[in-house]
Amino acid sequence: MQELAEKILTALPTMDFEKYWDAFHGSAFAIYNADEVCLFNHPKCAGNSYISIPKTDQFVSCTYIFFEEVPTAIVDIRYFDSFEDIYSLIVHESFHAYQNSLGESRFPNEAIGPAFPADFQLIQLRILERKVLFDAVMQGSNGHLLDEFIALRDERLRLFPAVVEYENRVETIEGPAFFVEYQALREIDDSETALQRYSSLLLNAEDSHVHIRKSCYGSGLFLCLLLDQIASRWQDDFMHSELDLYHFFKTLKPDYRSAPISLDGNKDEVNYIIEKMQQQKKDAFQSFNDHSGIKLTLTGTIQSAGFDPMNLVIHGNQALHKHFLKIRIGSNEYFIDGPVLTLFADDFMKIKTLEVFLKEPPARSGDSLEIEGMGTFTGHIDDTNKSSIQVSLK
16 A cells, blocks of 8 residues: 555646546545545645555445545545556546535436436447447547437437436536546556546447446546547537537537438347346345345434445346445434345435345444444334344434
């Protein structure tokens, strides 16, 4: 950890993020592992190059957080093998902090992606659209391909408005972040094949439908690359626009001409993908039910306070959080290591029932229940046996 921190210090003088995106300036960031956090460019550093502090539950995943009220990009180094990957992720997450500083509000409804419908027509059109977008970038913003891409996206938007609006908004938030990540990786890795790493997010039809949210990072990146080809200094205008990335792109293509849609003969591929999407959800819920330990069921008024949308599976009125879940009960917040299964009515953020597996049963003292790794809850045990405990919260 210290060796990596020192390597980052060496790179700091050249970490001029504005070369990746107009007016983009980095601020506080941190790298961390299971035990330790190395914090950079934060007021808490008090003039030091960086400081080391113990890891807390606030440091989860790769994202940005408000650490002591300061937007701070964080990267879990356990996910990555190389300094180049970690550096590019610092740039990526710092961009999200930059978006926050500008008051970014074009966020997606995160309940839609995990419930993406396994619809034949939607998937067939989407596969073709993504191929056309790739070709348009690689062929230097070919006018016919741009028209075809717009025709396909608009047709999907007409047929499946909520789903495609979700994609548009994920692209809006994550596409530029992937764009600066790509720019950083290309610079520090000095590799002509850097773009190939991201192309699969666009072109791998199976993966891009099994992992919907992640796939929108790729299409968002390629939209940014396309904008770079057709417009100059578009980035600041986009950041201060109310349009999503796709519709901002359309404003810079005023000569669009409607193009006919010709679907490929990919029926077998689409049917295979539908089967994989359905099987993925089935396997995820089955894996949860097969988990070892004591199943704890909490029932009451519970609010989701933080989750990882990349590791969320929704089926019907059940949400499976494979990584972690933060919840709020009254004025108290709790962090729960995944997997966590929740039951909801209309809004997956408003939880009616929560299930998680424990190694040890809760310790009981009057109305208080101390649950290992979670905290103290107020409630009473309705039912218990060797393999399960049901608790009603007060």
